[in-house]
Amino acid sequence: MEKKKAGAAPRDYALHEQIGFFLRQASQRHxxxxxxxxxxxxxxxxxxxxxxxxxxxxxxxxxxxxxTAMDVATIKGVVDRLAKRGLLTTLRDETDARRLVLSLTEDGHKAIARNVDAALDVSEETLKPLTTAERMMLVELLRKIS
Amino acid sequence: MEKKKAGAAPRDYALHEQIGFFLRQASQRHxxxxxxxxxxxxxxxxxxxxxxxxxxxxxxxxxxxxxTAMDVATIKGVVDRLAKRGLLTTLRDETDARRLVLSLTEDGHKAIARNVDAALDVSEETLKPLTTAERMMLVELLRKIS
DNA sequence: ATTTTTTTATTTGTATGCAAACGAGTATCG
DNA sequence: CGATACTCGTTTGCATACAAATAAAAAAAT
Structure with missing residues (x-):
């Protein structure tokens, strides 16, 4: 018999049963x-x-x-790196001096066109272990907990 | 009619339909x-x-x-920070000079005990939008694509 | 026994990711 | 109009996350 303090029923914690761990694993594979x-x-x-x-x-x-669900600090870093590589441009908005107006460059458009098929293949391969019905189910469940 | 090069059927890419985006969103909420x-x-x-x-x-x-599904560089940083806070100890293995043997300290055990309930509540709250059947389904689907 | 391969840990570099604090510009409301 | 609140962008600090290179030790192969 385990000793317990009054009303303090200790619960077990198994990392490999927690939803957070599965989410992290799946993201890593993706x-x-x-x-x-x-x-x-x-x-x-x-x-x-x-x-x-x-x-x-x-x-x-x-x-x-x-x-894109990114923090202001995060999106700044991402935009900076993409701008540095010439994939997008940043211009001050004329009507609102705070805003940075972003636009794709020619190279940006090309980079997208060059990788669209591969990007779709990524989603396909990630979901490969699942049937069509399972894929729809997974997306729906993830949407519900987002 | 769109102009296409021979056999190059351009596919559309909608970020908000991709599994990677949902995985990232769900992880963020968790x-x-x-x-x-x-x-x-x-x-x-x-x-x-x-x-x-x-x-x-x-x-x-x-x-x-x-x-824990962490890279060697990642786990080192995590272990270093936990050791610095006195939650675990690192000792050289006597039989294998490469190994760092990790053990929880008293404080480490206390920290776990102090937060187990909350950690389980985290999983509970993350899955709150789902029924019991949906929760089992989600875990199973995530496991399959991990 | 020597060579080869593996394993373990470390370090460096790059890229998210978020909290918090800040300054500057804009909008709102009394 | 003027005080207040909000928004936008920036910066700093901390914590993952992974690739790649290095070094040392142990195991396996020949």
């Missing part, structure tokens, strides 16, 4: 697949910023951060 | 919940290392890294 498939030394985050920018450009830096 | 619930300024990674070490101690640094 990132690894991405790194293998994408040639241009683009990270998942950089790719997210580029592809989302293509959807909504021109837009401000903070807005792009919100759309 | 980490945020953890940070809110855990008082001792422990991160998810540090908690993973501590709780796993309790399961398998004593063990080497690399072994703990493998068990």
């Amino acid at each position: 990132v690894a697949i991405f790194a293998n498939r994408i040639g241009d030394k683009l990270t998942t985050t950089q790719w997210a910023a580029l592809s989302k920018l293509k959807e909504i450009q021109p837009c401000s830096q903070n807005q792009l951060g919100r759309e | 980490v945020a919940i953890f940070a809110n619930r855990i008082g001792d300024k422990l991160t998810t990674t540090q908690w993973a290392a501590l709780s796993k070490l309790k399961e398998i101690q004593p063990c080497s640094q690399n072994q703990l890294g493998r068990e």
Whole structure:
């Protein structure tokens, strides 16, 4: 018999049963697949910023951060590196002196075009162990807990 | 009609439909919940290392890294910070001069005991939007793609 | 027994990721 | 109009996360 203090029922904690651990593992595998498939030394985050920018450009830096679920400090670093590589441009907004207006460059468009197929393949390979029904289910469950 | 080069059917890429984005979002929410619930300024990674070490101690640094799915460079940083805070000790193995033998300290055990309930609550709150059946399904699907 | 391979730990470099604090510009409301 | 609140971008500090190179020790192969 285990000794317990009044009402203090100690619960067990098994790391390999926790949802956080599975989320981290799955993310790791996805990132690894991405790194293998994408040639241009683009990270998942950089790719997210580029592809989302293509959807909504021109837009401000903070807005792009919100759309890609990145912190203001994080999106700044990502944008800085992409700008340094000439994949996007940053211009001060004329009507709002705070805003940095982001736009894809020619090279940015090319980089996207060059990697779209590979990026879609990444999603495909990540979900390869699942059936079509399971894939839809997984996405739906992840959306619910996001 | 869109112009295409021979056989090059351009596919669309929508960030908000990709599995990688959902995984990242869900992980972010989980980490945020953890940070809110855990008082001792422990991160998810540090908690993973501590709780796993309790399961398998004593063990080497690399072994703990493998068990917690951390890179050798990552686990070193985590172990260093935990050692600096006095939550675990590192000793050279007598029989194998390469190995760093890790063990929880008294404070380490206390920190775990102090936060086990909260850590379990983190998993609970993360999965709160899901039914019991959905939770089991999600874990199973994540396991399959890990 | 010597060579080869593996394993373990360390270090460096690059890239997220978030909290917190800051300054500057804009909007709001009394 | 003027005080207040909010937004945008920046910077710093800390903590993962992984690739790659190094070094030392141990194990395996010949």
